[in-house]
Amino acid sequence: MNAVSRRSLSSWWLRLHHGRSAKSYPPAVSLLLVSPLMALLIVGFLYPVARLVQLSFTNGGEPYARLVRSGLYVGVLTDTILISATVAILCLVLGYPVALAMARLRRPVALLVAACVFIPLWTSVLIRSYAWVVLLQRNGLVNDLLITVGLIDMPLRLLYTHGAVILAMTHVLLPFAILPIQATLRSLPADLTRAASNLGATPVRAFLLVTLPLSLPGVFAGTLLCFVLALGFYITPALVGGPNSMMMATLIGQQTLVVLDWPFAAALSTLLLTVSLVLVAVFRRALAYNKGFSSVH
Template sequence: MTGFPPQSAPHARAPGRVTIASARYYSLPTSFALALPLIGALGVGFLYPVSKLIALSFSEGTLAQYQRIIAEPLHISVFLSTLEVAMGVTLASLFLGFPVAYLMVRLRKGRAMVVAACVFIPLWTSVLIRSYAWVVLLQRNGIVNNLLTDAGVTDAPLKLIYTHGAVILAMTHVLMPFMILPIYSALRALPADYVRAARNLGAGALRAFVAVTLPLSLPGVFAGSVMCFVLALGFYITPALVGGPGSMLIATLIGQQTIVLLDWPFAAALSTVLLSVTLLFVLLFRRALSFSKGLNNVN
């Protein structure tokens, strides 16, 4: 008798499935069959509408609709304003959301659950309700202006609503959970031994955070930034309610072209440009994330 354990009988394999080292790998036809419903849903729900949208923007067989975008300074201004607001919302969500995610990781379970509830509860509320709440807070006779005048800080109500600042504030409140959750996931996966080793080697709390915690949390930061920026580019309800006609963004302009002016080819051209800008920034974020991982591996 040898000292080796007896080999178990090979498991029966179903057709199209290969079992190797307790992991199951499906053949190419089986994998394609399993992914076919998802591919069909992607084609019907995304690829077909997008292709029809792009084709509609070239309905005249020329670039006339895109030339209208470039020829009119208002359209360029709206695009730049949209990028400015989206970047402001992303940065505000990052600076406000990172401490919250860090706090959720460091607190004990009971207190962390309270903070997590404060993050999740807004997600269960309609965006329309949350945006209208900011209208109630920031309007001329709203709660904020009443508090300022009653406290003697201002003599007359301030113009807080229908400004770029109000749009950025309201959109940050709506989108900040999409920044907190990826950062929390990245910080949660960070082993505590790394920070403990840095402290044992003489690094202070700030030095350990800058040299260890912050670089290793960058995947969560990039993921949250991509989601916030992309969602902010196409936001419609909050800018329409809080920004008003004086703070028109690209989504509001597209809605105006489709609902009010019924200029569908021009709206399709605006949507195609917005989609192209969104894909460009997603690729840039992915490139930056890959570069960051490369630096971490080198170091």
């Protein structure tokens, strides 16, 4: 080995163990620190997903052919996507004003609003779903109130409908939209809005041209989080929607626990995962074109 090769090897060895500057970890230390997380990711996510996809092709792709032949499963998938998109939009519309209030109000009032957001989040999803069953059933509080005030004569069918599912899921997922938006709004300097006002912009115009565009990363994160969680929701649709409002997670649970058709359940899960990844990629690209996601060019 000549002198040039030895110097190159020595330089590579120093960079590997000492890093390029005092502010960064050496590559060897970085790999050591990341290795537990990578092992957890491989064992807890990548390997199960790979096994799931392999199981879906156990019978030579017959579960996927069954999916194509039957319009029932395509309809369930379509309903799941539409309900999830509706829930995500409602969470955004209802959550943005709350997030703005948490970021702009004075501390005592902001803490009160934050408590109203966090306390339901700390409550079990099962309890909140049962609460909606109590409210929306034929002899529930909503029907009793409508009959008492004279708006209706007979109880309405509020439970086991798409509307009940959307309402209950929006209530459960609303904090997941509020928190990312609130974190983004809190990080925005207040001087930007004041500068826009000094230049003659009205409060509405300053919000539309300054605050809203700069908060799009939080909007993207919160809306996407609600949408992905809604795609895989199981407890709330099963309790509030019943058999008339079946979603993909409920169908997968039925195929796994009742029918015991594991290959078909794996095919449904793989399809739902693929649709989720495609929609996330499309949503991310659409936001990148609007310059709301600075990491994509």
